[in-house]
Amino acid sequence: MSKTMTREASKDFVRDAHGEILPIIENFYSYCAEGKLMGIKCVGCGEIMCPPRAICRNCLSDKYEWVELKSKEN
Numbered sequence: 001m002s003k004t005m006t007r008e009a010s011k012d013f014v015r016d017a018h019g020e021i022l023p024i025i026e027n028f029y030s031y032c033a034e035g036k037l038m039g040i041k042c043v044g045c046g047e048i049m050c051p052p053r054a055i056c057r058n059c060l061s062d063k064y065e066w067v068e069l070k071s072k073e074n
C-alpha cells in the first residue's frame with residue numbers, strides 16, 4: 001500500500017459552484033474529523049440545525065451559514 005495522501009488533501013468538503021461548503025452530512029463529518037462540532041445556522045431566522053439540513057425546518061429558507069457549536073459549557 002502506498003497512499004500518498006497529505007493531511008490537507010484528506011479534508012475534502014463537498015462544495016457548490018461558488019465554493020460554499022454545502023450543508024450536508026458528509027461535510028458535517030469532515031468537520032468532525034477536524035475536531036470541530038459544526039452546525040447550520042439559518043440566515044433567515046437564526047435557527048441552529050445540527051446535523052445540518054439544506055432547508056431550514058423552521059422557516060424553510062435555504063440561506064445558511066456554518067457555525068461552530070460550543071460544547072464545553074458543562
Ligand SMILES: [Zn+2]
Binds near residue numbers: 042044056061
Ligand atoms: Zn429559518
